[in-house]
Amino acid sequence: MATADVPELVAAARQGRPRAVARLISLVEGASPQLREVMAALAPHTGNAHVIGLTGSPGVGKSTSTSALVTAYRRAGKRVGVLAVDPSSPFSGGALLGDRVRMGEHASDPGVYIRSMATRGHLGGLSWAAPQAVRVLDAAGCDVVLVETVGVGQSEVEIASQADTSVVLLAPGMGDGIQAAKAGILEIGDVFVVNKADRDGADATVRELNHMLGLGEARAPGDWRPPVVRSVAARGEGVEDVVEALEKHLAWMEERGVLAERRRKRAGHEVETIAVTALRERIGDLRGDRRLGALAGRVAAGELDPYAAADELVAGVTDAPP
Ligand SMILES: Nc1nc2c(ncn2[C@@H]2O[C@H](COP(=O)(O)OP(=O)(O)OP(=O)(O)O)[C@@H](O)[C@H]2O)c(=O)[nH]1
Numbered sequence: 329m330a331t332a333d334v335p336e337l338v339a340a341a342r343q344g345r346p347r348a349v350a351r352l353i354s355l356v357e358g359a360s361p362q363l364r365e366v367m368a369a370l371a372p373h374t375g376n377a378h379v380i381g382l383t384g385s386p387g388v389g390k391s392t393s394t395s396a397l398v399t400a401y402r403r404a405g406k407r408v409g410v411l412a413v414d415p416s417s418p419f420s421g422g423a424l425l426g427d428r429v430r431m432g433e434h435a436s437d438p439g440v441y442i443r444s445m446a447t448r449g450h451l452g453g454l455s456w457a458a459p460q461a462v463r464v465l466d467a468a469g470c471d472v473v474l475v476e477t478v479g480v481g482q483s484e485v486e487i488a489s490q491a492d493t494s495v496v497l498l499a500p501g502m503g504d505g506i507q508a509a510k511a512g513i514l515e516i517g518d519v520f521v522v523n524k525a526d527r528d529g530a531d532a533t534v535r536e537l538n539h540m541l542g543l544g545e546a547r548a549p550g551d552w553r554p555p556v557v558r559s560v561a562a563r564g565e566g567v568e569d570v571v572e573a574l575e576k577h578l579a580w581m582e583e584r585g586v587l588a589e590r591r592r593k594r595a596g597h598e599v600e601t602i603a604v605t606a607l608r609e610r611i612g613d614l615r616g617d618r619r620l621g622a623l624a625g626r627v628a629a630g631e632l633d634p635y636a637a638a639d640e641l642v643a644g645v646t647d648a649p650p
């Protein structure tokens with residue numbers, strides 16, 4: 329990729345030019361050598377967007393709900409960014425292609441940025457790429473950034489930890505409540521949505537969820553009680569209730585200092601993953617290196633224990649300039 333004029337790109341993105349935003353996210357996705365420059369230029373403009381993560385089993389209606397939420401937020405005059413992250417695939421395609429179709433109605437709206445990201449190919453997985461893409465959307469002036477995770481796995485919980493507000497979607501009749509409890513999803517949800525409420529069993533799922541949420545340790549007065557909202561995203565029904573729950577959660581977090589606390593935690597996580605990725609890269613570079621070869625020889629000969637050898641190696645890596 330040609331070298332980008334970063335200050336110009338950032339200025340254009342902040343003016344809401346979609347191509348500039350797209351280009352910046354491409355620099356993130358491609359792990360461009362200019363990434364540091366990009367992030368340094370964006371940093372002063374971040375921290376305004378309400379970052380909302382959506383998780384849930386495949387087919388539960390995440391993309392449909394995301395699209396309906398975009399409509400609702402646009403109606404309220406907000407600028408919206410959408411990031412569909414597929415941690416299970418190294419390619420931007422497949423399920424994400426379907427999403428592009430579902431999001432098609434927003435394609436021509438200049439107040440909406442939609443981007444898909446496949447992150448498996450990244451060193452360290454999606455852990456650093458998705459948050460950097462969120463930073464781009466935030467700095468570009470999005471009031472709301474919706475992050476949909478495609479596919480299942482532990483990464484769901486990871487993504488949730490990177491949002492200000494986590495929405496967990498369930499559908500009736502999938503034994504989803506139990507699944508959620510097993511996967512530790514109940515702990516991460518700030519707002520629960522029983523989607524496909526047009527199907528049988530929605531009441532039972534809402535009841536079951538409320539019951540399980542009530543089983544958690546006693547909440548102190550003023551603590552957040554995750555609401556369970558029902559929706560029929562395919563018809564846009566209940567979406568205003570979801571938005572209301574999201575706004576309430578945001579207000580609650582701001583009032584209680586929880587938002588700042590969550591963002592500090594998230595930033596800590598970001599710094600950690602970038603640092604660990606950088607360390608791993610440097611260690612990787614040492615493979616076949618004389619230092620490692622010499623240490624390995626001493627360990628094999630019983631002159632040195634592997635822990636002491638590892639300490640020496642790490643010290644060598646962290647002392648060396650990048
Ligand atoms: N009956 C009914 N169908 C719905 C509703 N919401 C979404 N669907 C349908 O459910 C199917 C899956 O919806 P998606 O929005 O793609 O679900 P998803 O969770 O994004 O799926 P993945 O990204 O593949 O995990 C689509 O055919 C939708 O039209 C709803 O409220 N009721």
Ligand SMILES: [Mg+2]
Pocket residue numbers: 390391392423427476478
């Ligand atoms: Mg989807």
